[in-house]
Amino acid sequence: MRLSRLGAAVVVATMVAAACSSTPGGSGGAGQKGTLKLGVTLPLSGGAAADGQPTLKGAKLAVDEANAKGGIGGYKLELMPLDHAVNGKYNEQQAAQDMQTFVADAAVIGVVGPYNSAVGKVQIPISNDAGLVQCSPANTNEGLTKPEFGALNLRKNHPDRINYIRVATTDDIQGPAMAVYGFNTLKLKNVLIIDDVTTFGKGVADNFEKKWKELGGTVVDRVGAGADTTDFNGIITAAKPKNPDGVYYGGVVTSGAGLLLKQLRQQGLTIPFMGPDGIVNGNGDAEGSLIKVAGAQNAANSYGTIAAIGDFPAKKDFDAAFSEHFKGDSDFKTPGAYSGPAYACATVVLKSLEEFLKTNASADQKAIREGVRAYASDPSHSFDTVLGKTSFDKNGDNTQKFISFYVTDPAAPNNGDWVFKEQQDFGGS
Amino acid sequence: MATTAVTTARAPFERVSRRSTPYVFVVGLALAVFALIGPAQFINALTIGAIYALVALGYTMVYGIIELINFAHGDVFMVGAFVSMFTLTTILGDGSFSLGVGPTVALIIVAFAGTMAVMGVLGVLIERFAYRPLRNAPRLAPLITAIGVSFILQNAVQIVYGPSPINTPQLIPPTARIEIGSISIGLINVFVIGSSVGLMVALRLFVNRTRLGRAMRATAQDREAAQLMGVDINRTIALTFFIGSALAGAAGVVQGFYFGNIQFNLGFQAGLKAFTAAVLGGIGNITGAALGGFVIGFVEVTAAAFGLFVWGQALVFAVLIITLIFRPSGLLGQQLGERA
Numbered sequence: 106m107r108l109s110r111l112g113a114a115v116v117v118a119t120m121v122a123a124a125c126s127s128t129p130g131g132s133g134g135a136g137q138k139g140t141l142k143l144g145v146t147l148p149l150s151g152g153a154a155a156d157g158q159p160t161l162k163g164a165k166l167a168v169d170e171a172n173a174k175g176g177i178g179g180y181k182l183e184l185m186p187l188d189h190a191v192n193g194k195y196n197e198q199q200a201a202q203d204m205q206t207f208v209a210d211a212a213v214i215g216v217v218g219p220y221n222s223a224v225g226k227v228q229i230p231i232s233n234d235a236g237l238v239q240c241s242p243a244n245t246n247e248g249l250t251k252p253e254f255g256a257l258n259l260r261k262n263h264p265d266r267i268n269y270i271r272v273a274t275t276d277d278i279q280g281p282a283m284a285v286y287g288f289n290t291l292k293l294k295n296v297l298i299i300d301d302v303t304t305f306g307k308g309v310a311d312n313f314e315k316k317w318k319e320l321g322g323t324v325v326d327r328v329g330a331g332a333d334t335t336d337f338n339g340i341i342t343a344a345k346p347k348n349p350d351g352v353y354y355g356g357v358v359t360s361g362a363g364l365l366l367k368q369l370r371q372q373g374l375t376i377p378f379m380g381p382d383g384i385v386n387g388n389g390d391a392e393g394s395l396i397k398v399a400g401a402q403n404a405a406n407s408y409g410t411i412a413a414i415g416d417f418p419a420k421k422d423f424d425a426a427f428s429e430h431f432k433g434d435s436d437f438k439t440p441g442a443y444s445g446p447a448y449a450c451a452t453v454v455l456k457s458l459e460e461f462l463k464t465n466a467s468a469d470q471k472a473i474r475e476g477v478r479a480y481a482s483d484p485s486h487s488f489d490t491v492l493g494k495t496s497f498d499k500n501g502d503n504t505q506k507f508i509s510f511y512v513t514d515p516a517a518p519n520n521g522d523w524v525f526k527e528q529q530d531f532g533g534s
Numbered sequence: 535m536a537t538t539a540v541t542t543a544r545a546p547f548e549r550v551s552r553r554s555t556p557y558v559f560v561v562g563l564a565l566a567v568f569a570l571i572g573p574a575q576f577i578n579a580l581t582i583g584a585i586y587a588l589v590a591l592g593y594t595m596v597y598g599i600i601e602l603i604n605f606a607h608g609d610v611f612m613v614g615a616f617v618s619m620f621t622l623t624t625i626l627g628d629g630s631f632s633l634g635v636g637p638t639v640a641l642i643i644v645a646f647a648g649t650m651a652v653m654g655v656l657g658v659l660i661e662r663f664a665y666r667p668l669r670n671a672p673r674l675a676p677l678i679t680a681i682g683v684s685f686i687l688q689n690a691v692q693i694v695y696g697p698s699p700i701n702t703p704q705l706i707p708p709t710a711r712i713e714i715g716s717i718s719i720g721l722i723n724v725f726v727i728g729s730s731v732g733l734m735v736a737l738r739l740f741v742n743r744t745r746l747g748r749a750m751r752a753t754a755q756d757r758e759a760a761q762l763m764g765v766d767i768n769r770t771i772a773l774t775f776f777i778g779s780a781l782a783g784a785a786g787v788v789q790g791f792y793f794g795n796i797q798f799n800l801g802f803q804a805g806l807k808a809f810t811a812a813v814l815g816g817i818g819n820i821t822g823a824a825l826g827g828f829v830i831g832f833v834e835v836t837a838a839a840f841g842l843f844v845w846g847q848a849l850v851f852a853v854l855i856i857t858l859i860f861r862p863s864g865l866l867g868q869q870l871g872e873r874a
Contacts, residue, residue, distance in 0.1 A: 151697035192799065193697025302844065329844045333803070335699075336582065336793070339838025339846075342575050364699060364795055371708035371794065393698040398795070400701060 138179040141473070143168055143454060144207040145186040146200060146218035146228065151193020152359045152393035155386045156220050159441025160242055161186055164217045166430050166444075167451035177455060178462030185213060189224065193393070194332075194359045200224040201231060208235040211470045214477050215240065215454035217447055221357070222246035222276075222305040226259065229269050233260040238478035240453055241271040242446035245279055245382065245412045246308045250500040267482040270453070270501040272446045272492065274412040274508055276305070276381070278531050280312025282508040283353065283379050283410050288320045291377055291408070293351035295323045297344045299337070299365065301356030302329040309381045310355025317353075325349040332360035337368045350376050357383035363398025370403040378407040385409035385442050385511050389520025392436075396513060401521030407513040413446045415509025415525045419491045423448065442511075442523075449490035456488055457481040506532035556865040560825050567832045571839040573717065581723045581792065583831020584730035588785035589808035590815070590823035591737060592657075592778030598754045598818035599774045600669070602676050606660060606683035608805015610653055610779050613687055614786025615796040616695065618649045619702040622790075626703055638705050642791075646729075649787050650780040657779025658772050666768070684801065692798040699797045702790035726788050733784055734824050737777065741820060750774055754818065807850065814854050816867025825865055829853065 145164050147157035168184045171177055187207070189200035200219060207213045208231060216232065216239045219225055225244040232239045241249075248254040250269065254277075257264050287293045296317060300310035307329065314324060325347040328340050352369060354362050362384045369378065380395075387394035389401045396404040417423075427440045454477060461476035462468070468476060480486060487496040496504050509528040515521040568576045589611045596604045622645055633641070664683050668676045710721040741747035752760035753770045761767055789804075790796055811830050815822025833853050837846040857865060 152699075192692070326841065328841065331844060335795070335797070335800075335803075338578055338582075339575065339835045340843055342578055343839045343841070345574075364793075367794060373709050392696060398699050398701070 139181070140183050140212060141177075141180045141458070141470070142183045142185045142210065142213045143451060144210075144213045144216035144218075145184060146189060146203050146207070146216055146224070147186065147220050148190035148195035148224075149186065149188035150190045153190045153193055153195055153220075154437070155391045155393040155441070156243075156357070156443075157188070157190065158437040159387070159439075160218075160220060160443040160447045162427070162431055162434075162437060163242070163440065163444035163447030164451040166427055167448050167455060169430065171455050177459045178466065180458075180462075182455070183212075185210075189219070195219075195221045195224055197224055197227045201227045204228040204231045208232065208237055211474075213237065214458060214470070214474050215481070217242065217450045217454065219244065220443070221303075222249060222308070223303050225249045225269070226304055229259040230261070233266070233268050234262055236263070236266060236268055236475055236478055238454060238457070238474075238481050239269050240450035240481070241269070241273065242450045243273050243382065243412070243443045244271050245273050245276045246305050247275040247277045248304070248308065250502050251275070251277075252500065256500065266478075267497075267499070267501045268478050270482055270497045270503075272413065272449050272453075272490075272495060272503045272505075273382075273443075274506045274531070275502060276309040276312050276412070278506055279381055279410050279412045279508055280309045280314075280355075281316035282510075282529065282531070283381065283408070284313050284316035284320060284322075286408070286410075286510060287351055287353070287377070287379055288317065288322050291351065293322065293377065295325045295347070295349050296351045296353055296379075297325045297340075297349040298327045298353045298355070299330055299340065300328075300354070301332045301334075301360035303332060303356065303360065305381075305383065306332075306356030306360060308355075310353065313353050313355065330361065330365075332356070334361045335364055337361070337365045338372065341369055341372050341374065345372065345374070349374075352376060352378050354378070354380045354384065356380075358386055358393060358395045358398060363395045366395065366399040366407065367403050370399070375406060378404075380407070380409050382409065382411045382413075382442065385411055385523050387441060388517065388522035389515075391519075396515075396521045396523075401515040404513045404521055405515045409511045409523065411442045411509045411511060412507075413443065413509065414492050414505065414507035414530075415442075415511070415528045417445060417492045420445070423491050445491055449488075449492045449495060452490045453481055453488050453495065457486075504532055506530060556822075556825070556861070559865065560829060563829065563832060567836055571836055575835050575839045577719055577723045577727075579831045579835035580828065581726045581831070582834065583828035584727045585785050585788055585792070585827075586804070586807050586811050586830050587824040587827025588730050588733065588781050588788070589804055590811035590827045591734065591820060592782045593805075593809050594812040594815070594817055594820060594823035595750075595774050595778045597812070598820075599750060599771055600665070601673070602665060602680065603809065604665075604778075605677070605680040605805065606664075606687060607778070607782060608803075608808060609684045609687035609801035610657060610660075611782040611786050611789070611804055611808075612796070612798065612801035613656065613691060614649050614653045614779075614783030615702070615789050615800060616691055616700075616786070617652050617783065618645050618787040618790050619700065619796060621645055621648050622703045622705070633705075641705055645787050646784055649783040653783025653786070654776040654780035657775040657782075660779075661772060661775040666771075684805075688798055688801060695798065697798060699795045702794055702796055704791055704794045706791055708792075708794070722792055726792050729784070729788060733781060734820075737781065738820060740777075746770075746773060810850060810854055814857055814864055816864030819864070819866045822864055822866035829865075 149157040168182045171182050187203040189203050220243045222244045250256050300306040326344045366378050384395045389396040431438050457477045457480035461480050484499050507530050510526045511523040512526050514524045592607050664679050665676050706722045708722050711718045749765045749770045811826030812823045815826030833850050834846045837849050
């Protein structure tokens with residue numbers, strides 16, 4: 106009796122194991138050679154949807170266009186998005202699990218994402234170990250790529266095998282850029298700096314503060330308010346007697362930027378509110394956007410930077426193609442700040458795939474993955490993307506270093522929106 | 535298993551000084567805080583403390599009567615905030631509201647009455663279906679059920695309203711101020727502190743001066759004896775939950791007015807602080823819970839005023855631990871089964 110039960114269990118286990126083992130390649134629809142997958146790792150739900158959804162759609166546009174042209178090298182492309190938002194906020198543990206999923210699926214030849222630097226910190230060791238190329242459209246923390254800021258700790262096993270590339274500029278440029286703007290253009294002198302005590306928020310606020318002091322400005326208060334904070338009134342009341350004429354918030358909207366802005370206005374402080382790309386996340390109707398959370402009127406007099414080129418040469422055409430492609434969607438029909446960069450990231454990966462397959466048409470999936478990585482991260486290669494000519498340096502950073510400045514306009518359609526003001530290229534260094 | 539109170543004979547002076555030490559402590563703390571951080575921050579502390587106190591009352595009442603830490607109470611507060619937001623936005627529609635004083639006051643009363651009634655009923659339903667069947671079960675069972683109810687409430691709100699912060703109508707403009715001589719206080723602060731203190735006083739009067747209140751005290755003191763005296767235990771416990779949840783609902787209304795923003799995970803943080811306040815003041819003791827709420831408000835705002843904002847939570851718990859070391863039953867704590 107017991108033996109036959111054991112035998113049955115063994116048979117069932119074997120069947121389950123056989124069913125679960127991934128079948129390589131798979132029969133693709135149109136492609137003769139099968140399907141390859143482009144992974145996307147972003148926070149897509151809840152408050153983070155304003156960040157992740159437009160970015161995802163940028164990548165989707167690129168994949169759809171490639172498939173419409175008949176795929177690449179005989180392969181059909183499939184987008185594989187995994188959402189690492191938990192309760193509306195990006196979650197590092199979920200992101201690490203997602204990256205493991207990508208690594209384990211042999212058909213995945215590249216990943217676009219993530220959006221938040223804290224997630225990059227968690228995912229890079231995993232993708233670096235596996236040699237899977239990962240292109241982030243939005244990560245800005247300099248510690249993810251630059252050895253002098255600790256990036257080698259993230260790629261301990263293969264310090265010279267670069268798999269992580271990004272098209273966004275880094276915070277050691279973004280923070281100081283806003284400092285210069287605030288000091289020279291907005292003519293501010295005393296600033297209150299608050300950060301959300303995360304990899305990104307604290308990093309960019311540190312960079313801002315350093316530059317601010319260099320320029321000769323004073324810091325009224327520097328406060329770390331964790332990402333769970335909802336009540337900033339104590340901080341604001343403490344700073345009011347010191348007469349700040351501006352506020353800089355290092356962090357994202359899900360960490361409380363909208364609530365801080367609202368409470369500032371409620372306490373009567375209509376001074377300029379500045380922040381990094383974490384606060385420039387959509388118009389007043391988009392779920393989780395700064396303008397929606399704070400209210401369009403309260404969001405007036407706010408300034409943000411985007412660590413990417415804002416007015417790129419092909420922008421009009423890209424915007425039109427994007428809006429046309431997604432016009433049937435229920436929300437997020439217009440491009441967001443990182444849609445273009447995500448599209449560019451996908452372009453880079455797909456172009457690398459195309460070039461690799463030209464000379465290695467019969468490579469297997471493992472070789473394709475390595476080939477794509479090698480091609481994409483090679484500093485001598487340059488890609489014609491929607492952002493212009495894109496190439497990556499030996500650390501994986503974009504050689505193009507643009508910072509774009511945005512200001513809020515409460516009177517814009519959709520209950521207020523961010524409006525592009527100007528951009529600066531810090532590249533060539 | 536009811537515990538009986540033990541009273542020892544004490545000399546009159548000792549009795550007075552024993553009872554008044556915690557009050558002296560809190561008043562002294564208030565004065566010290568006022569001197570340290572100034573009037574503007576002090577008002578902030580009183581305001582946030584008032585909200586914590588209102589939520590703490592429900593915790594302490596439920597614990598006093600059935601010895602259950604109702605972890606779902608913080609989420610009742612959160613649901614109250616959403617109910618208030620829903621009521622007001624339904625009445626006001628989408629338009630901006632520059633109403634006169636009369637309509638504003640009327641709306642505020644409607645918001646309070648409606649939210650308190652709805653939350654009271656919700657509290658009674660939770661007690662009826664989640665806790666009453668487990669009244670004689672081992673203590674762990676209703677505790678875990680309470681956590682389960684907490685998750686259900688949070689997820690229900692998240693499904694309906696999404697995880698992002700939602701804006702609530704702030705009928706009292708946050709920038710309006712009242713001038714008394716040379717002192718200027720925000721109108722919203724006066725509203726929050728006033729309504730909270732008013733509700734607390736009303737509760738105290740109810741518990742001490744009415745028959746139903748006496749029934750509650752009796753049930754809390756000795757359930758079997760109260761039953762023998764003709765008190766309907768089920769009704770009394772249901773009433774306790776009704777009142778506690780109604781107060782949490784009122785706190786939700788106040789939260790919406792003060793912050794202008796509510797979110798589905800409001801309950802966890804607020805519940806934790808309110809529970810701390812209840813324990814700090816002596817769990818089971820209504821006045822203690824109120825005092826505890828204000829103490830926590832003081833500690834948090836003082837920490838922020840000194841640039842130690844990140845340490846705010848840690849300091850609150852440090853104060854709790856130190857208080858419990860010197861007074862193990864809390865500031866006004868008495869032995870299990872007795873009420874203030």
